[in-house]
Amino acid sequence: MKIDRRSFLSFLLGGAAGTALSPLPWKLTDDSSIWTQMWPWTPVPEDGEASYVNSSCTLCPGGCGITVRKIDDRAVKIEGMKRHPVNNGGLCSLGLSGLQLLYGPTRVKTPLKRVGKRGRGRWEKISWKDAVSEVAKTLGDLREKGQSHTVGFISGSDRGTVPRLFERFLTVYGSPNLIRTPSIIDSYELALHLMQGAQALPGFDFENANFILSFGSGIVDGWGSPVRMFRANSAWRDTGGKVIQIEPRLSNTAAKSDKWIPINPGTEAALALGIAHIIIKESLYDAEFINNYSEGFEDWKAFVLGEYGPDSVATITGIDSTTIIALARSFARASKPLAICGRGQGTTPGSLNECTAVHALNALVGNINKKGGVFAVAEPDYINWPEVEMDATAAAGMQKNRLDGAGSKKYPFSRYLLNRLPQAINSGKKYPLKALFVAGANPLYTMSDSKAVKKAFDKVPFIVSFSSYMDETAQNADLILPNHNYLERYEDIPTPAGMPQPVIGLSRPVVEPQFNTKHVGDVIILLAKAMGGTLSDAFAWDSYDACLKETMGYKWQVIIEKGFWSYPDFVAGPREESFDTVSGKFEFAPKETGSLKPFKPVKIEGDKTNYPLLLMPYDSIRLANGAMGDPPFVMKSVDDTVLKGTDVFIEINPKTAGEHGLREGQLAMLSTPVGQAKVKVHLFDGIMPGLVALPRGLGHTAYDEYLAGKGINVNELIGPVEDPVSGLDAAWGVRAKLAKA
Amino acid sequence: MKHKNAKKYGMVIDLDKCTGCGSCMVACMAENNVPFRKDESNKVLSITWLRVYQLTNGKPFPNTDICYLPRPCMHCEGQHEGHSPCVSVCPAVATDYNTETGIVSQIYTRCFGCRYCMASCPYHARYFNWWDPVWPDGMEKYLSPNVSPRMRGVVEKCSFCFHRYQLAKEKAFKEGRREIKEDEYQTACTQACPAGAITFGDLNNPNHAVSRMVKPDPKHHGRPTNPNAFRLLERLGTNPKVYYLSSREWVRRAGDNYLENEAKYKKTVHQG
Incomplete structure (x- = not known):
């Protein structure tokens, strides 16, 4: 062919x-x-019987109820618990990704003892028995030498049975050095104590308020109990409630608010007094409350009327006087106004005068212990353990002054001053810290002026971490006694931050412990028993679970079935009984606070000539910045204008960037008196010119490869500033300069 | 074939309530066995069935405003039912329009990774698996058996949590019901949203919240008649089943590719 x-x-x-x-x-x-x-190699997840377990999330102080979906013995999904008083079904991104922590690579799988130099990451596995006896021996030796007071304990909380076990242990052992990690709650507790004579937590009745005056509080950025705040914010959209946000940067809260009023950073207290000035001058205050239930109003009135006219406040705050006047009027005339403070998530306590000035605004409109107002919420008293018996060593140890200076002559009202601890250790003036225990906290990451903190920790010869995860503090410990993950253990969760009624949540084992870990409560009991004497007498329980069950008493059945115990009948006492001050009334100007002294802004570090800019950290709900770091899912949700590769972006106004010759995406060197770091530039119109902002929650050196080594920890660039009255950290920023890198 | 009691599942996202917290993104990842890698800051490669975008009004300080916009798959109905941009280009019938629910499916085992659908999707709602998913040792334990983990070489996207629909249906059948109740089938993002910004349900049911919120006009492929409601890129005529609500005009305008000087609210009628 x-x-x-x-x-x-x-x-x-x-x-x-x-x-x-x-x-x-x-x-x-x-x-x-x-x-x-x-x-x-593509996994095929095994099928099985589906079931649900109710528990509580403890990844932040928010106290949300969770429902965990299980397939056989595997937990496969965490969801918000429906009809829970805090979150009613919703949940934040951190809570939703909890299973990545439970099953994640950052878990400490067995007790570990350091080998070689501290922080090198070389460990040997040891048994629980050896670990406990090693701690018992070290503590016993110190006690024998009469140095029991040189033992410190940093805890993420001081409420609930577990922190109370720590406290009990230290008391019988003989050390006054239990330190809770700081937050705005410290300032609020102090304000309630001085102005109302209350030993209580602040509770805010957001659900019944309709005009929120927020002095920089990140209502939808993670302030208070985050999911509850989200819900309240949405409810205001439906009911016509108003939110006024005062802060120099357009945060998510500012963007969601009805009115954003930018203010010169650090001048919030002056604005609060300026608002009070108008309210008093125009007689818009609640005369019934002022006349019958307050003390010192006349002095305070004279002070406020004298110094804080709208014009002078306008000069200080940069807000024009007509805005201030209008703001004061709308606040006072609203049917349910509420003023709150605590920048961002309330990560730092801030200036006490700011807190008292804001709280005084609530008093001016008669908003104390009243529907839609601020409540002093006493801790539910369900922990009634037998009194401890202290031997002579313990009594002597407890007589010693605290190392952080809380309760001293200088700061008589403060309870914990973690920010002062590094300096106290580094200066060596008082006494050394010979052993340090850390539970539910990651101070090496969260405390400001990282270098000084690291130096202080290096001076402590024996550090024990109870962390479930290999965080920065665990990495620098001598011994890690890993606690069960929160989904593997029982724990009571008393009243979440900012709740106006007491609630006790329950965290319970959703799955069997995955590794060779032990409940920190059990470890404390074992330790006490190993040490014998009065210590073992004070810890007669067989186990933590037995202790919890016994403590809860008749509530146990309900809390096990419902997942929480609430006090639906809770009402704040009548006005006549609300105030436990000397006068029995609300104190407008408690002498101790020096609140009649003219407003002086917090003196932040750095001079204007060398450091022309102001650096402020900001909080984002997508970046966990407390004891927990972001799990991989949450890291994935971080925007590429916040983090790109390993570079963090600094927010800067285009005008300021122009003055510095900086363009979008350019590398720059950011320096402060405390440290310096390489950052990328992100132009953001929503930030006040002259200011730069960095997110908290990045720059981890520990945890896994999904989190570590990305961005910088803003605490390396900023140091604490002591509030003159409380001694708490009042720093809201630091002076800084930016140069092309 | 027209289904008799056909549903048209849709979503309404209230941007006035959305705070940009990212819970929806994470709830979606946890529900749907979405993989993750060491660096997820390259958002073109980062698989997020639901991604929250930040919009700004572009005005200088202090008149700046920002708004967050969560973007799941829009489950476009197209010009006639089922003519979604992606469905009409897929050579392998790996993505299909379910006339019973209005959900655009993605069948991983049919997909051979040509990525035509990604090119045709105007919403960037589709993602390609450039790598095999790797879970750190032990983390595979949390994988849900209701959603198959995907492998390298396939495209994936939001399914409106279709497996939840299947589970709800099974449960209803077991209990002798032919219909499922509205609250029995909710997507993971809807359920998790702490702000209650997402509402999910049957757009064909005029009594359901989604219909009442946006008042879809059946004569115009469900175009919203509520003046505060809009759909993304309305003028393309893709007829998405995801609606947004915003009281701010600049946000509504940002929902479509307006020209800078274009008249406000110009009537846009798509011919097709």
Whole structure:
């Protein structure tokens, strides 16, 4: 057969048409997907019986109820608990990704003892028995030498049975040095103590308020109990409630608010007094409350009227006087106004005068212990353990002054001053810290002026971490006694931050412990028993679970079934009984606070000539910045204008950037008196010119590769500033400079 | 074939309530066995079935405003039912329009990774698996058996948590019901949203909140008649089943590709 050009082409075309009409191409596409997909390494999750367990989330002080979906013995999904008083079904991104912590690579799987130099990450596994006896021996030796007071304990909380076990242990052992990690709650507790004579937590009735004056509080950025705040914020959208946000940067809260009023940073107290000035001058205050239930109003009135006219406040705050006047009027005339403070998530306590000035605004409108107002919420008193018996060593140890200076002559009202601890250790003036225990906290990451903190920790010869995860503090410990993860253990969760009624939540084991870990409560009991004497007498329980069950008493059945114990009948006492001050009334100007002294802004570090800019950390709900770091899912939700690769972006106003010759995405060197770091520039119109902002929650050196080594820890660039009255950290920022890198 | 009691599942996202917290993104990842990698800051490669975008009004300080916009798959109905941009280009029938629910499916085992659908999707709602998913040792334990983990070489996207629909249906059948109740089938993001900004349900049911919120006009492929409601890129005529609500005009305008000087609220009628 002769093959010419024509027949060749017809053959090709015919062949192509024939193939196209046959099922072959479709079969091939189908097959190609099969050939490229049947990999043995793609996991096929095993099916099984589905069930749900109710528990409480303890990843932040928010206290949300959670419902965990299980397939056989695996936990596969965390969801918000429906009808829970705090979150009613909703949940934040951190809570939703809790299973990545439970099953994640950052878990400490067994007790570990350091080998080689501290912080090098070399460990040897030891048994629980050896670990406990090693701690018992070290503590016993110190006690024998009469140095029991040189033992410190940093805890993320001081409420609930577990922290109370720590406290009990230290008391019988003989050390006054239990330190709770700081937050705005410290300032509020102090304000309630000085102005109302209350030993209580602040509770805010947001659900019944309709005009929120927020002095920088990140209502939807993680302030208070985050999910509850989200819900309240949405309810205001439906009911017409108003939110006024006062802060120099357009945070998510500011963007969601009805009015954002930028203010010169650090001048919030002056604005609060300026608002009070108008309210008093125009007699818009609640005369009934002022006349019957307050003390010192006349002095305070004279002070406020004298110094804080709208014009002078306008000069200080940068807000024009007409805005201030209008703001004061709308606040006072609202039917349910509420003023709150605590910048961002309330990560730092801030200036006490700011807190008292804001709290005084609530008093001016008669908003104390009243529907839609601020409540002093006493801790539910369900922990009634037998009194401890202290031996002479313990009594002597407890007589010693605290190392952080809380309760001293200088700061008589403060309870914990963690920010002062590094300095106290580094200066060596008082006494050294010979052993340090850390539970539910990650001070090496969360405390400001990281270098000084690290130096102080280096001076402590024996550090024990109870962390479930390999965090920065655990990494620098001598011994890690890993606690069960929060989904593997029982624990009571007393009243979440900012709740106006007491609630006790319950965390319970959702799955069996995955590794060779032990409940920190059990470890404390074991330790006490190993030390014998009065210590073992004070810890007569067989186990933590037994202790919890006994403590809860008749509440146990309910809390086990419902997942929480609430006090639906809770009402704040009548006004006549609300105030436990000397006068029995609300104190507008408690002498101790020096609140009649003219407003002086917090003196932040750095001079204007060398450091022309102001650096402020900001909080984002997508970046966990407390004891927990972001799990991989939450890291994934971080925007590429916050983090790109390993570079963090600094927010800067385009105008300021222009003055510095900086463009979007450019690398720059950010320096402060405390440290310096390389950052990328992100132009953001929502930030006040002259200011730069960095997010908290990045720059981890511990945890896993999904989190570590990304961005910088803002605490390396900022140091604490002592509030003159409380001694708490009042720093809201630091002076800084930016240069092209 | 028209289904008799066909549902048209849709979503309404209230941008006035959305705070940009990211719970929806994470709830979605946890529900749907979405993988993660060491660096997820390259958002073109980062698989997020639901991604929250930040919009700004572009005005200088202090008149700046920002708004967050969560973007799941829009489950476009197209110009006639099922003519979604992605469905119409897929050579492998790996993505399909379910006329019973209005949900655009993605069938991983049929997909051979040509990514035509990604090119045709105007919402960037589709993601390609450039790598095999790797879970750190032990983390595979939390994987849900209701959603198959995907492998390298396939495209994936939001399914409106279709497995939850299947589970709800199974439960209803077991209890002798032919219909599921509205609250029996909710997506993971809807359920998790702490701000209550997402509402999910049947757009064909005029009594359901989603219909009442946006008042879809059936004559115009469900175009919203509530003046505060809008759909993304309305003028493309993709007819998404995800609606947004915003009281702010600049946000509504940002929902479509308006020209800078274009008249406000110009009537946009798509011919097709």
